Amino acid sequence: MMGFLRSIFAHPSGRIGGAIVAAYLLIAILGALGLTPYDPLMQFRIDRLHAPTVAYWMGTDLFGRDVASRLMKGIGQSFTVAFFSVAIATAAGTVLGLTTAWFGKRWDAILMRLMDVLLAFPAILLALLIVTVVGPGTWTSVAAIGIVYTPIFTRVVRGPALSLKSREFVDAARTFGSSRFYILTRHLLLNLVAPLTVQVTLALAWALLTEAGLSFLGLGTQPPAASLGLMLSDSRNLMESAPWLMIFPGITIMLSILGFNLLGDALRDILDPKTRRA
Amino acid sequence: MIKERTKTHFSAIAMAAMLGVSALAAPANAETLRMAWAQDATGLDPHKQAAFSSIRLLELIYEPLVRLNANLQIIPGIATSWAFSPDGKELTFKLDPKAKFQNGAAVTSADVKASFERILDEKTGAVNRANYSSVASIEAPDAGTVIFKLSQPDVPILTAMTDTNSSILPASEIAAGTIGTTAIGSGPFKLDKWDPNSKEVLSANKDWAGGPTGVDGIEISVLPDESAILAAMRAGQVDFALLNDPLIATLVPREATLQLNRAPALAYHVLQLNPSRKPMTELAVRQAISCAVDRQAVLDTAALGEGKVTGPLTMPFFASDPNGLFCYKRDVEKAKKLMADAGVADGFTATVIAATGEPPTAAAEAQVLQAQLAEIGIKLDIKMMELNVYVDTWLKGDFDMAVALNGGRPDPYTMYNRYWTKTGNLQKVSNFADDEIDSLMQQGRAETDAEKRKAIFNAFETRLAEQSPWVWLYTSYGYTAQQKSVQGFVPMPTGSMFSLAKVTVQR
Amino acid sequence: MNYLTRRLAAFPLVLLGVSVIVFFAIRLVPGDSITAMLGTEAGLLTPQQRDALAVYFGIDQPWPVQYWRWLLNLFHGDLGISATYGKPVLEVILQRFPLTLELALLSMLIALSVGVPAGVFAATRNERPSDLAVRVAAMIGQSTPSFVFGLLIIYVLSAGFGVLPTMGAFTPLWEDPIRNLGQLILPALTLGFAFAASVTRVSRSAMLDVLSDDYVRTARSKGASARSVVWRHALPNALIPVVTLSGIEFGYLLGGAVIVEQIYALPGLGRMVLEAILQRDYALVQGAVLFIALNFMIVNLLVDLAYVALDPRIRLENQ
Secondary structure, eight states: OHHHHHHHHHSHHHHHHHHHHHHHHHHHHHHHTTOSSSOTTOOOGGGTTOOOOSSSTTOBOTTOOBHHHHHHHHHHHHHHHHHHHHHHHHHHHHHHHHHHHHHOHHHHHHHHHHHHHHHHSOHHHHHHHHHHHHOOSHHHHHHHHHHHHHHHHHHHHHHHHHHHHTSHHHHHHHHTTOOHHHIIIIIIIHHHHHHHHHHHHHHHHHHHHHHHHHHHTTOSSOTTSOOHHHHHHHTGGGTTTOTHHHHHHHHHHHHHHHHHHHHHHHHHHHHOTTTOOO | OHHHHHHHHHHHHHHHHHHTOSSSSOOSOTTEEEEEESSOOOOSOTTTOOSHHHHHHHTTTOOOSEEEOTTSOEEESSEEEEEEOTTSOEEEEEEOTTOBOTTSOBOOHHHHHHHHHHHHOTTTTOTTGGGGTTEEEEEEEETTEEEEEESSOOTTHHHHTTSGGGOOOOHHHHHHTOBTTBOOOSSSEEEEEEETTTEEEEEEOTTOTTOOOSSSEEEEEEOSOHHHHHHHHHTTOOSEEEEOOHHHHTTGGGSTTEEEEEEEOSOEEEEEEOTTSTTTTSHHHHHHHHHHOOHHHHHHHHSTTOSEEOOSOOSTTTOOOGGGSTTOSOOHHHHHHHHHHTTOTTOEEEEEEEETTSSTTHHHHHHHHHHHHHTTTEEEEEEEEOHHHHHHHHHTTOOSEEEEEEOOOSSHHHHHHHHHSTTOTTHHHHOOOOHHHHHHHHHHHHOOOHHHHHHHHHHHHHHHHHHOSEEEEEEOEEEEEEETTEEOOOOOTTOOOGGGGGOEEOO | OHHHHHHHHHHHHHHHHHHHHHHHHHHHSSOOHHHHHHGGGGGGOOHHHHHHHHHHHTOOSOHHHHHHHHHHHHHTTOOOBOTTTOSBHHHHHHHHHHHHHHHHHHHHHHHHHHHHHHHHHHHHTTTSHHHHHHHHHHHHHHHSOHHHHHHHHHHIIIIIISOOOOOSSOOOTTTOHHHHHHHHHHHHHHHHHHHHHHHHHHHHHHHHHHHTSHHHHHHHHTTOOHHHIIIIIIHHHHHHHHHHHHHHHHHHHTTOOHHHHHHTTOOOHHHHHHHHHHTTOHHHHHHHHHHHHHHHHHHHHHHHHHHHHHOTTOOGGGO
16 A cells, blocks of 8 residues: 555656645545634625635635635535545446446346446436436435446446456366355456546546536535535626636636546556556 | 737737627628527417516517506507496407508407407416406407406406517417417517527518517527626627626626616515414514515625615505515514514524526525524525426425515506415415405405505505515516617516617617 | 447437436426426416316326327337427427537547647657646646636637627528638637547557557667657557547537537537426427437447457457
8 A cells, every 4th residue: 555655656647646636635624624714604794705815815705705715615515526426436337347247148238238328328418317307416416427427437347357257367266166256356356446546536537527517507516505616607607796706616626627637647557557667 | 009009909800800700790781689688488379478588579579458668557559548447347448450460460359359268268278367367258349449348346457468478369370270380460570580599580560550660670699698698798799688697787887888777677586485384384483584684685695786675565656665564674683582482492494495597696595595594593404496396396385485586567466466365376385365465455456546556555565574474575677788879778677678669779 | 240230239229228218307307398388377377277288288198108109209200399499309409410510520620630749749758848738738628617618718708809709699501601610619619628638638648658569669670760650650559549539529529518508609409408408398308318319329339440440459349
């Protein structure tokens, strides 16, 4: 584990990406613990739409709420949605991918057709449909984004699992009488860690963008809670009178996605033997 | 300096050329009004379409018997004169002999009879039918005269007839079943082309009885993002636009070439309580909520102060000074005492529903109310809903509280009988009935003397504010923005844009 | 051929799945065509009026019956009538499709013509400052939500220069090509920005891989010029992942770009579906989603076939 962290640190994009993600996590934790400059929900009526000052580093919004405090809280909210949705997609995708590869035949045919059905929907439209049916909210967004990305993870897992299945060490394990479950988890999963890790970091970046897109259409996080996407979309019609409302969340969301992308690149270089160059 | 300016100018031209922009190349036909709005009409049947955006289009094509002017007085439409019989049970109209449909046929009493019979027919699903429950029969003694026989005196019926939803359609089209697919009215403009959610092309109706129109035609573009509408107006692409969001509308006066028109609207922003849900079943709790709300603060924050605090009645003739109504001055101490009286001193939790973007201020209003009610221990959970989901939930009365923008009518009875009479169609939504309020409504319906009616509805308003089934907040403005080269537009409290018929463009 | 027929045979099954999900999902959303048309005024209708309108919108029967009817009509090539447009669904879709197709093609053109050279350039300058600059630019491109970029462009152009491409009413390419391109160039740039960023990243990393391969080394040792090695020997192989990526991205763009269409007021497929959902135009939603899914599957199939054509080492049967 330490060696792994060290190799991330040794990689230039890994260093920067890792630092950004770590910083965001720290801010999100501070936000969750309530260690923000102000209460992110407190409306300071006389200071509505205040430009950034010493008192409010990033200005205040339409309600006189401190933008910096809301951003700290919003990072936590956006990351929660991103993490949980990707976790769902990873878990579901892994289980589905492994079982389709292992059992093959009819199970594979049925499930992969089902995945094709989900893939054939444009991502934002599928998320939109799910959210309109269930009604918007944090956990609906999580479920919607999770379902949208499940087919992708299923494919990521199924491919390598198929080729690993036919390789010798699995056969060997089989002749030694290991249980199916043991083979599945121990050998296959271990060999899937690399492609999965890379996919997860990249998916986190997508999930952040999708959450922003859903909020832009009014179907994401519900007020008065803050999320990066909601803050950004709320700033739309105030862009001219209060540009700071768009600039700070905009930069925050860009940096966070940048962080995940950089980290994903580094992980791919480190973990994927095909592209490893040393 | 000069060099610098030339350079900027040049780059603007280069940019324009690159983008194939119309800013510099004005269209050949200078008499067409280029218009934009964010929401398009949803259909062409004037009897069925209730959406604000649909009415704005249809009122340019179809005409009702009578209209309203900017002071909400009734003026001639297709009918040139009208009169109630002394017992109030007969309403006679004389039609304008010059009135013609766009297919060339004259508008006759047969068309009026067929149109109203279509509205009354339950199979049509006409939205205005509920306003004509007193109509017993319609007679057409000659081509220019129509008589409505009423089962009881009904003064507000005349106001209902000003509605675009009561437009007169050709009897031939009704018989042919083509209403909704083709638009043939008697109004100032003809619909040449409609590409839903994209554009409408209207041309002037040369035969319009109201005289020549000010422009040759209107081209309406649907630009779903209001900040894009403002950008298009700045670039000189759009002459006239309908705006909803005060955040965008307030930016218009900053532009030298643009002008903002504001008309105080009849529609009201309101926090609807559900008096059938505990603890709002208690009068004291409802009153406490009313006392805890700072209406001016809601208006200042959510709508940037663009509007006016209002009581239940929003039409200037009937409205009373809101400061005289129950608890219109915020009084948190009184609110807390009322909560304690009702046995909920510790407060309670309730869910408030609001529609996403409808009105644009809904989410903001909910958040300000949430902060205000938190001060007396009421914890509000905000649930934003897609408009249609909201409408469905609202119609079922399935909410603790609802933030709403409800339509206003020029007549208090037409506006409120659906909620506050015991037989109102929307009793399920208001969940509130009161003997005194009900009887005041019935008196107001039958009374023909204007001043007496006003007194009756004043009593109604006072009682309603005191019973606080809802917390009325404010009325906002209907906004239109225009280039200063556009002249003659008259903003209306109903939001009607009928005066586009006489608007001219100087290019 | 066997592969192709098998892939094609799966089409109807997948489309059936898509149609079932869409059909029932949009009916599960509260509200219907009647509340969409009348709003809160729908509360004033009598039960008889409501029934009459339900018949009018074709939503009076139980859902399975409605679905069965719709499916039967589908087999006769009839997707139904759109309630808002009052026209056959297929006609409405085909009217909107040219814009979506053109926008997708333009974005892809921008992405490829910027992304591939940038990626190749960065790969040949591996880890040098110019490589870093390209990578940072690409990262920013990939990390900017399209609505932020789009709104900024509109604001800067209209407030800074007082110009803007015509919005709203769309001019088809064949009617007035210049006006048409003027309308589409900014949306295409907005979409192409992020698209180009991913093309850059993929072509850079693919190029790096190929450059370290044996045959490129051989070519180099045989004395081929650096330029010829990069463009003649390495690029064709490096293009394989770029083709896959652009194919998939293109497939998504054919489904319409809701947010960009919304900002630039373009009447494309994405906005049409969104509006159809909001207005509960059931027939239109069903038809459009089916159409989009079919496009997506065709594009994906073509991408896979192109993959084989470009790389003879891959045999599809093993996939």
